[in-house]
Amino acid sequence: MTAAAASRASRRKPVAAEVAAAAFRAVAAVLAAGAQASGPFAQAELLRSIHACRSEGLHRLAAAETRVLRSIRDLFADRPEFALAALAADLRDALAVADALAAGDSDPALLGTARRGYAPIGGLRLHGVCAEAIVARSGYAGAITYLADERGALYTRADVAPGDAAYAVAAYDMPAAFGEVVLPPRVLSRGRLLVESATASADGRLGSGRRVRATRVAQPARWDQAPIDARFRAPFAGQLAQIAARDAEPADARPAGWDLAFVEGVLVGGAAGVFVHVPRAAAADAAAADAEPGAEPALMLRLATAHHRGLPGGDNLVALSRGTGLAVRAIGRVRIGEPRELHLIAIGPAPGERRLALPAPWHGRANVHYDRIPLSAIPDRDARAPAAPPGPPGDDLLAPLRRRIERAALGGAGTLPAQAQDELEREAAALAARALGGAAEVLRDLAALAHAAAPRRAAPADDAAPAAHRAPDRAAFARAWLRAAVYEDAARRRLSLASW
Numbered sequence: 001m002t003a004a005a006a007s008r009a010s011r012r013k014p015v016a017a018e019v020a021a022a023a024f025r026a027v028a029a030v031l032a033a034g035a036q037a038s039g040p041f042a043q044a045e046l047l048r049s050i051h052a053c054r055s056e057g058l059h060r061l062a063a064a065e066t067r068v069l070r071s072i073r074d075l076f077a078d079r080p081e082f083a084l085a086a087l088a089a090d091l092r093d094a095l096a097v098a099d100a101l102a103a104g105d106s107d108p109a110l111l112g113t114a115r116r117g118y119a120p121i122g123g124l125r126l127h128g129v130c131a132e133a134i135v136a137r138s139g140y141a142g143a144i145t146y147l148a149d150e151r152g153a154l155y156t157r158a159d160v161a162p163g164d165a166a167y168a169v170a171a172y173d174m175p176a177a178f179g180e181v182v183l184p185p186r187v188l189s190r191g192r193l194l195v196e197s198a199t200a201s202a203d204g205r206l207g208s209g210r211r212v213r214a215t216r217v218a219q220p221a222r223w224d225q226a227p228i229d230a231r232f233r234a235p236f237a238g239q240l241a242q243i244a245a246r247d248a249e250p251a252d253a254r255p256a257g258w259d260l261a262f263v264e265g266v267l268v269g270g271a272a273g274v275f276v277h278v279p280r281a282a283a284a285d286a287a288a289a290d291a292e293p294g295a296e297p298a299l300m301l302r303l304a305t306a307h308h309r310g311l312p313g314g315d316n317l318v319a320l321s322r323g324t325g326l327a328v329r330a331i332g333r334v335r336i337g338e339p340r341e342l343h344l345i346a347i348g349p350a351p352g353e354r355r356l357a358l359p360a361p362w363h364g365r366a367n368v369h370y371d372r373i374p375l376s377a378i379p380d381r382d383a384r385a386p387a388a389p390p391g392p393p394g395d396d397l398l399a400p401l402r403r404r405i406e407r408a409a410l411g412g413a414g415t416l417p418a419q420a421q422d423e424l425e426r427e428a429a430a431l432a433a434r435a436l437g438g439a440a441e442v443l444r445d446l447a448a449l450a451h452a453a454a455p456r457r458a459a460p461a462d463d464a465a466p467a468a469h470r471a472p473d474r475a476a477f478a479r480a481w482l483r484a485a486v487y488e489d490a491a492r493r494r495l496s497l498a499s500w
Contacts, residue, residue: 016056020101023049023061027068027094028478034412035072035087043069058101060112060250064094088409092485093250095478112252118199118207125150127221129228130331130346131189133168133369134160135308143171143185143370146257147193147206152227154257155204157188165308172370178206179214186370190363192217204256220363223329224351231262232329236278236299240334244497247336248490261334261342263301264350269321269381274303276330276342299500303332305344305368312372313344319373320347324381327353329365337492339499344368355379398492400427401439404446405485413477416446439491442484449477 026049030038038046046069053062067090074082097110129146142160149155157178159171173184183191194215199207223229239261246258265276278299303320305313327350332342348365349356357377358366366373396402404427407415416424424447432440 016058016106017102017104019049019052019056020058020061020098023053023058023065024095024098024102024478025475027065027091027098028474030068030072031091031095031409031478031481032413032474034408034414035075035410037412038072043072046072054114057111057114058097059114060110060252061094061097061101063112063252064090064097068094084406084410088406088485089489091409092482092489095482096486099479099482109250109253112250113202118201118205118209121198121200124155124193124195124198126155126193126195127228128189128191129154129221130365131172131185131367131370132345133165133172133306133308133311133313134158135165135168135306135311139163141165141168141171143168143174145185145189146260147188148227148231150227152230153204154255154260155200155206156256157185157206157208159185165310168308169310169370172367178208179212181214181216183216186367189367190220190365192219192221203252203254222364223348224364228262232264234262236261236263240497240500243334244336244493247493259333259335260331260345262329262331263342264329265301265327267320267323267326267328268300269324272302274317274321275300276303276328299340301332301340301342303330303342303344305332311369313369316366316368316371316373317344319375319378322375322381323356323378326356326379328356336496339496397431397434397436397495398439398488400431401436401443401484401488402492404443405481405488408446408481413449416449421447436491438487442480442487445480446484449473449480 026042026045030042030046033042046065050062050065050069053059053065068087071082071087071090075087100107100110126147126149129148131143131145133141134144135141139162140160141163142158144160145157147155147157157176159174159176161167172186175182175184176188178188178193179195181193194217196213197211199209199212201207221228223232243259243261246254263276263278265278268275268277278301303317305317307314328347329350330342330344330347332344334342346365346367348358348362356379358364358373359377362371404416404424424443428440428443428447431437431443
């Protein structure tokens with residue numbers, strides 16, 4: 001770096017820190033008032049901060065503030081896209097990033113990137129894995145195809161546009177160009193390609209620029225062949241640990257398919273739903289490793305899938321519930337906060353399983369969102385199969401803390417009035433009794449701020465004098481709320497992981 005460049009960089013750092021500090025104040029003001037009271041002025045301040053962050057290259061902070069602003073506007077417009085949990089998460093990210101940048105931290109992960117760029121990655125041998133329907137509350141729909149390279153790394157090819165479930169249905173058979181090859185997701189998700197001059201974004205989205213050259217291979221991609229087979233043989237515990245680690249990362253830093261699990265087990269249907277009984281050796285329960293030979297497998301994954309009009313996901317679960325005892329391989333999305341649940345995307349017979357006879361053009365698997373599994377392919381229940389569990393695992397231990405965090409995001413500091421001190425203390429004591437001392441501590445910190453801002457008499461000698469309300473220090477409240485939100489997020493992830 002030249003002396004002039006170093007001088008410019010040194011001058012830029014204080015400016016970026018000042019912009020981040022201003023962003024912290026803007027988001028703290030929103031939190032103190034609550035999203036439902038953040039009117040035009042607060043929204044204008046957020047918008048001004050977003051522009052300032054972008055001009056200084058603070059892209060992650062600008063993106064987080066943009067999501068907060070969008071949630072506020074969705075709330076005021078009473079749109080179905082509004083989600084309180086998402087608002088709280090975005091407030092947490094915005095405050096955490098702004099606070100770190102304001103303190104002078106210049107970690108590239110905190111800065112983020114301006115936009116998704118496609119970089120050359122050379123030649124690829126791609127194997128179709130599965131296809132997933134997308135019907136987002138934001139009004140976008142379509143299909144995403146997952147492909148694996150020779151190392152097993154996943155890439156995506158997406159056809160997503162403004163639309164509803166009807167567009168998602170049509171997208172499955174909608175031809176999409178990839179170099180010289182034009183294939184719909186129905187075929188691409190089972191095909192093989194040789195690609196030259198491939199390009200991809202940091203999160204694994206494949207580009208289809210003019211320089212990309214692709215050739216279709218005659219043989220289809222199969223789950224019982226490399227490289228896809230290796231993913232199913234990976235222990236589920238290791239897959240789950242990797243997903244949990246990625247879950248804490250910024251969204252734009254996660255690779256394609258980061259939350260997909262590849263499992264092999266036995267189908268079990270019951271009153272509580274459809275499950276995959278994962279063998280003890282592949283289960284996430286560490287205690288199962290010490291179980292006696294012949295003991296029951298340690299893990300039952302409940303299957304869930306998309307239920308949209310025109311998509312056969314729900315009907316396919318009903319069909320699969322008849323197949324108790326079938327040995328299957330399944331690909332699904334794991335959400336750490338939903339223990340022992342797999343959001344099913346694709347399923348097929350495990351190696352050696354001859355009873356699940358899927359149509360030949362499917363090449364050994366069904367894309368559950370799209371392919372309607374015929375009842376004739378499902379054999380009668382195997383009486384030797386294990387029984388389904390009675391219901392989901394335990395209670396949400398962090399619910400009292402999460403409720404206070406989300407209520408503050410919606411209604412501001414006023415949701416923690418002095419009159420609620422006794423109730424807050426009872427909640428904190430209950431958390432401490434459950435060995436969640438950190439949760440009790442951060443909740444008491446929030447309660448202490450509310451108590452410090454409690455109304456006081458303007459003239460103690462005059463009983464008729466009105467009570468004077470003191471506004472809480474916005475920065476102090478924001479930092480206390482941020483500590484509580486960061487703790488809750490980390491503790492929820494750890495407790496959820498233990499519940500698997």
